[in-house]
Amino acid sequence: MIAVVDYDIGNLAAVANMFKRIGAECEITSDVEKIRNATKLVLPGNGAFDACMRALRQTGLIPVLEEKVLQDLTPLLGICVGAQMLGHGSEEGVEKGLGWLDMAVKRFPSTLNLKIPHMGWTEVERVRPDDPLISGLDDRARFYFVHSYYMQPENPRDVLLAAHYGIDFAAAVRSGNIAGVQFHPEKSHRYGKQLLENFSRWN
Amino acid sequence: MARVRIIPCLLLRGHGLVKTRKFKDPVYLGDPVNVVRIFNEKEVDELVVLDIDASREGREPDYEVIAEIAGECFMPIAYGGGVRTLDQARRLIRCGVEKVVVNSAATESYDVIREAAQVFGRQAVVGAIDVKKTLLGGYRVVAKSATVEVKMPLDEHVQALIAAGAGEIFLNSVDRDGTMDGYDLSLIRRVSQQTSVPVIACGGAGTIEHLAAAVNEGGASAVAAGSMFVFHGRLRAVLINYPQGLELTR
Numbered sequence: 001m002i003a004v005v006d007y008d009i010g011n012l013a014a015v016a017n018m019f020k021r022i023g024a025e026c027e028i029t030s031d032v033e034k035i036r037n038a039t040k041l042v043l044p045g046n047g048a049f050d051a052c053m054r055a056l057r058q059t060g061l062i063p064v065l066e067e068k069v070l071q072d073l074t075p076l077l078g079i080c081v082g083a084q085m086l087g088h089g090s091e092e093g094v095e096k097g098l099g100w101l102d103m104a105v106k107r108f109p110s111t112l113n114l115k116i117p118h119m120g121w122t123e124v125e126r127v128r129p130d131d132p133l134i135s136g137l138d139d140r141a142r143f144y145f146v147h148s149y150y151m152q153p154e155n156p157r158d159v160l161l162a163a164h165y166g167i168d169f170a171a172a173v174r175s176g177n178i179a180g181v182q183f184h185p186e187k188s189h190r191y192g193k194q195l196l197e198n199f200s201r202w203n
Numbered sequence: 204m205a206r207v208r209i210i211p212c213l214l215l216r217g218h219g220l221v222k223t224r225k226f227k228d229p230v231y232l233g234d235p236v237n238v239v240r241i242f243n244e245k246e247v248d249e250l251v252v253l254d255i256d257a258s259r260e261g262r263e264p265d266y267e268v269i270a271e272i273a274g275e276c277f278m279p280i281a282y283g284g285g286v287r288t289l290d291q292a293r294r295l296i297r298c299g300v301e302k303v304v305v306n307s308a309a310t311e312s313y314d315v316i317r318e319a320a321q322v323f324g325r326q327a328v329v330g331a332i333d334v335k336k337t338l339l340g341g342y343r344v345v346a347k348s349a350t351v352e353v354k355m356p357l358d359e360h361v362q363a364l365i366a367a368g369a370g371e372i373f374l375n376s377v378d379r380d381g382t383m384d385g386y387d388l389s390l391i392r393r394v395s396q397q398t399s400v401p402v403i404a405c406g407g408a409g410t411i412e413h414l415a416a417a418v419n420e421g422g423a424s425a426v427a428a429g430s431m432f433v434f435h436g437r438l439r440a441v442l443i444n445y446p447q448g449l450e451l452t453r
Contacts, residue, residue, distance in 0.1 A: 010296070010297045010298075010299060011270055011273055011274060011297060011298055011299030013270070013271075013273070013274025013275075013299060014273065014274050014275070014276060014277065014299060016274075017274055017275060017277075018277060115326075116324075117324050117326055119324075119326040121206070121208075121248065144278070144279055146301065146326065148324075186277065187276070187277060187278055187279050187301070188277070188278075189243070189246045189277050189278060190246060192277065193277070
């Protein structure tokens with residue numbers, strides 16, 4: 001069962017519905033036992049970095065998540081701010097991140113005169129085309145983004161997908177069993193569905 | 204070349220979807236969740252859902268229905284209808300909508316646009332304008348499902364919406380609504396020329412050529428349509444459709 005971690009950050013129904021469509025068993029939950037028994041984990045995130053970190057900490061779920069992700073090596077997918085939270089912290093706030101990935105989260109440079117947040121459908125480039133998480137995505141794959149900050153892994157080899165908005169940034173990252181996507185796969189039709197399907201099959 | 208978004212605009216009335224003509228004579232189309240599922244299959248770029256009774260009846264958005272629709276949407280969704288306060292905008296975003304559309308309330312005060320843009324960012328706030336042609340050929344802003352005329356001239360209203368924080372302008376022609384005779388291109392041109400933010404044209408689309416004209420002749424950044432995506436044939440049989448593989452660029 002795929003557990004979508006519920007820590008009161010809004011409607012997660014689209015994520016669960018897309019897994020349902022794929023035929024993967026999935027539950028939106030904040031129950032420790034269900035999370036402990038899950039075969040895969042999804043960490044969503046919406047809104048401000050600090051607010052998400054505080055809300056997650058308040059649920060008391062971080063120890064069980066660490067046990068699953070760092071000891072049992074259960075595959076985890078972070079989405080949007082949920083992906084940013086996997087790093088050490090963010091320029092958006094003062095809260096520490098989970099620190100599971102060696103990664104910083106940066107603001108788009110203001111010198112570029114970009115409209116911030118970056119919002120809308122953007123095409124991605126496959127940096128590691130052989131990675132099972134992004135298999136089946138073609139050159140025209142595009143995803144729906146809404147963000148003002150971007151992930152910057154310490155090791156460039158952790159970048160799976162790159163996108164361009166004024167600068168090149170990491171659209172998807174992975175190190176071992178821990179992965180994160182900056183975009184919203186649950187709002188990205190066929191391409192998002194393909195990625196979630198890859199995740200549901202990933203061992 | 205930017206890809207132009209093609210956006211079905213769905214009208215909510217009670218728990219069902221309807222389609223109007225010139226903002227009148229609503230025809231029942233079906234259950235919103237079923238319709239959204241069909242648009243999922245067709246991979247539409249984005250959806251706009253407007254509750255056409257909420258403002259006129261002075262009531263709250265129907266959060267339950269909206270959350271259900273948003274949960275079924277595998278694409279970004281904008282909701283409008285009865286949005287007057289920051290708290291309502293907050294609740295809607297928690298329901299899972301990406302954008303909040305403000306129309307009637309902004310004809311009385313721009314506060315909700317300003318506040319929502321500050322909290323959620325401009326990208327999450329759409330200023331919608333319903334426009335009616337006057338007898339002398341000018342344009343008048345109307346509100347509350349075209350039951351109220353607004354004193355503020357169109358151009359000033361557009362500028363004020365953007366200054367307050369609207370990240371997009373949703374421009375709807377009352378006279379063309381449901382006619383499928385084509386957009387009011389001079390209206391679209393007039394508003395597009397004076398704005399820095401994207402203008403979504405709505406009202407009158409019946410063919411792909413109409414969509415292209417709104418972009419190429421009108422200067423719209425995105426195109427929305429109702430009838431064209433829910434009716435089929437001269438007798439307007441209800442059939443949810445969306446041009447497959449169609450890509451407009453500008």
